[in-house]
Every structure is written in structure tokens, then in C-alpha cells.
Amino acid sequence: MLSAQSFGGPGKMKEYHYTGAVENRFSPYAFNGGTVLAVAGEDFAIVASDTRLSEGYSIHSRDSPKCYKLTDTTVIGCSGFHGDCLTLTKIIDARLKMYKHSNNKTMTSGAIAAMLSTILYGRRFFPYYVYNIIGGLDEEGKGAVYSFDPVGSYQRDTYKAGGSASAMLQPLLDNQIGFKNMEGVQHVPLTQEKAVQLVKDVFISAAERDVYTGDALRICIVTKEGINEQTIPLRKD
């Protein structure tokens, strides 16, 4: 793990100029890039992520997807620091098993979201550097998306982008899915085909402009029939 000093914050490299005396401290965090996106529809939910794992100027892997299947109706997307992503998903899996064994039923998406909030807050003073988005079906079978910040603040949304390209993607989603900032448009409900096509287009745009996003796109479509996965290639440069 490189020290935080070489980075000017998440996803920004400092210039190689002489800046005076510099303290090189060990930082327990690293930024591994990646973008995650989730969209909720009437009876489906889509969780998509790119598969690039990078650090600084290097790419560690081109095939490291950031969507993890939790239950038959819930998928989580985690981006940020890969080490914390792995540990967090292991902890969530363990807690899901414990719940299943003591309550004899699978956790619902809303319950997983509430549990994740307390898990993240439990590390309030040494947080998990992970941006989470949960996508799934709620008890009524409607699509649900829950977005989190690294310390556990969460809320239910219709769509959310997280990770390195989130600032670029979120306004695009606001416009295309939320019909915001447009005059005189008809609010058509989102169909599954249109949503999948939109997600592909949006990631292609993100790969153009964000260096940490690219290589391939993994889409998980959650419906009551189950979870369907697709992989689409993106720019590799």
C-alpha cells in the first residue's frame, strides 16, 4: 500500500514537484478505483460495476467485479478500498448465515441495509473505506436500491451511482431516469430493457472520462426469477 502522501485524496495523484519537507506516513487505506451503479424498477433491480482493479498508475486486475451476490433477491456493489470490500462482504455473509440459522428465514433487502448501516457505524473511528450500494427486491417484489456512505448513513433511492466516476454518472442518471432538469417531458416508467441499455451507455461514457473505470462491465439483473449476470467489454486503456 502506498502512503497517502502520494495521493491528493481519493483518485488523485499529486504532481511530481518539489513540495518541501514531506512526512511519509503509513496509511492503512488505499484507493482501488471502480464504479458501481444500481437502478430500481417496478419489479426488477439492476446492480452494475466495472471490473478494473487499479492502484495509482497501475492496474492490478482487469477481471475483478465489484458486485457480490448476497441472497437470491439482493446484490451489493462495493467500491473503494478492495481490502475493506472483501472483509465487509465476508462479514455480511457471516451475518446472513447467522440470521438464517437463528430466524429460519432469509434476510430481506431492507433488513440487510439496516444491518450494514450498523456494521459500518461500528467502525466509526476507523471506517471501512467502501462505498456501498445494495440493489434488490423488497418484500412486495418491487425494486429497491439502498445507498450508503462509508460510515453507515443510508437511505432508499430509485437509482444511485457510487465510486470513482459517481460524480459524472449521477447527474446523467438524474436526467435520464429521474427526468430532472428537463421541461415538458413525459414521465414514462422504466422498462427492464431500457434500463439495461441505459446502464451500458452510462458505463461506456464513464470509461471514456474516468481513468479508474474500464475493462469490462458486469451487470446483475435481479428479478423474482433470480439473478441474471451479463458481462460486456469496455475500453481497456
Add this chain to the structure above:
Amino acid sequence: MALQDLCNFGDMFQEPGYLEESPIQFGFPFASSESVPLPFPMGHGTTTLAFLFQGGVLAAADTRSSCSGLVACPAAQKILPIHSHLVGTTSGTSADCALWKRILSRELRLYQLRHGRRLSTGGAAKLLSHMLHPFKGTELCVAATLCGWDGGELDDGCRDDHKGSEADDSERRDTTETPKADVETTAGAPGEKVSLSKTQSSSCTKRQCSRRKISFSGPGLFYVCSDGTRLEGKLFSVGSGSPYAYSILDQGVRWGLTVEEATSIAREAVYRATHRDAYSGNFVDIYHVTPNGWTRRTREDLKEEYYREKERVKTRGKQRETSREKKSKHRGVFWRDKLASSEQILN
């Protein structure tokens, strides 16, 4: 120094011992003695306000959750209901506020089950303040105002006595009807004046001897901060947009406002603050706490309000221009043209 030795202050500040102790009761891990520099920014910046008036307590807040320059969420909820008669506005780090409000709801519910009555707003504020105390000095940031209505309890058969006369000692009321009905008659229709009344509660029906307790029934407003502040007041505004909100509120808030007037002042205050403060914006939420509980107004988009205001200013300018035109007919052409051109610039 002599006083220091007497009071044993000397060794208190030398080691941050409290930082190494773990506040284990909430299941938190050991707070590390040197805090880890975070690679990401946390959510801050808001406008929230709350004030008392004759119709209860009104709380209002914007809905923008910002993270050092990026709007993380344009539709966050900053006013969280804690129980049926208590609502809390939140400011500071959103995760801290959300979790601590949850913890507070749990503790208040436990209190209610153990003691058979709801904890008052002041008591809830004290509880929150004491729960946050072990984290003083850490980067926890919570600044909340608790707005609630105390009194009118169901479980131990307290009665609302409007006339203020003493209840009989031996009288025991086996109430199945809710004493809220008494409070309702005092409250009357919204917009009428409600007087603070004393409630005298008789004991639980299980006990043989009656226990008389006098407590106040009425609105309560407290400000609690993670640095240890706990203040009671009639009007509070918290957040980066609070100076702008205070200017509107100090102008218009009085005890005798009707519910509609109070709502419009609160809305105006949040609107002005969101206009000038970069970290506040988007929508405005308004909650109203009465003896019957809290009610919520539908969320309103302030962007529409901004455009409406522009229209109003334009029409007002036009009206002024036409009235000036009429007046200046008697004056020379030179003056009329000068006024018209200055109106153009103002509009």
C-alpha cells in the same frame, strides 16, 4: 498551582486516557489513540430550525446532504421522528445523526416500557447529551434540536386538569379512555390558543396507595450538541445556513402565531437560507408537533419557489414603473427617461 493540586486537575489533561478506553456498552471497538487520517470527506452543512409557538412546536429543515463540494444526496431527511410525540432535527455528520437518533429512540422506548410513561423532551435531551459525552473530543459531530410535546400519558392514568384544582388523594382512575381526549379539548381546533396545563397523575392501578405527581404538559424544545451543550429555548436554528434563517425568524416569530403563519415563516427562513448558503438547498421539510403527535407537510421544491419569487419581483417592478409613469407625466421628459432607464437596470 495550589488550586490545581487541591482539585487534582494536574493529571487529568496529561494523557488522553478516555480515548483509549472503549465505550464498549454500544459495542464499539477501541477508539485508537491517534486518529487515522480519512481519505474521504464526510457529509456536513445544512439549515435546520425549530421554534415554539401557541400551536405547538414547528421544525423545518432543508434536504441537501453535501460532501465537500459534491451534493451526495439532494433528498436527504434531516428531521427524524423519534417517537409519536418527539421529532429531532439533525445537523453535522449524517451517519452520526442517523445512528444516534436510532439509539435514542431505542432508549426512550425502553424507558417508556419500564416506567409506564414517556420521557419528557428535557429528559430525552439529557439522555442524548449523556450518551454523547464519552465521545467528546473525537470527531463525532451531532447538533440536534429535540422538539416534542410532553405529558398526556396513557399508561398510568394521569388526568389533565384544566381548571388547576387539586385531585383527590384517594382517587384512583382506572382509565381505559385515553387522557389524550382531555388534552384535545384544551387544544381545540388548530389555530386557537392552548394553555399550558398541569397534569396530575394518579398511580398505576396495580398499586394500592395513590402516588401524586405533578408534571407539566406542553411543548418542549432543546438543543443538544456533541461537544456537550444542552440548552432549552424557544427558537433555535442550526447549521451553516442558520445565520440567514435567524434573520428571518427573529423578525417574525412570536408566541401568538397561527399554524399557517408559523409554517410560512419557517418556509421563508429555510428558503432564504438555501438561497444564500451553498451547502443548503433542494427541498424543505416541515414537521409540526402538537398534543396529538407530529404531522408532516409534503416536501416542497424550493427551485419552484425561486422562480415564483422572480415572477413576483418582475410584476412588482412593472407596477412600480407604470405608477411612476403616471406620476412623472407632470415632470419633464428628461426625468421620466432617467427613471425608466434606472428601472431597467434594477430589473
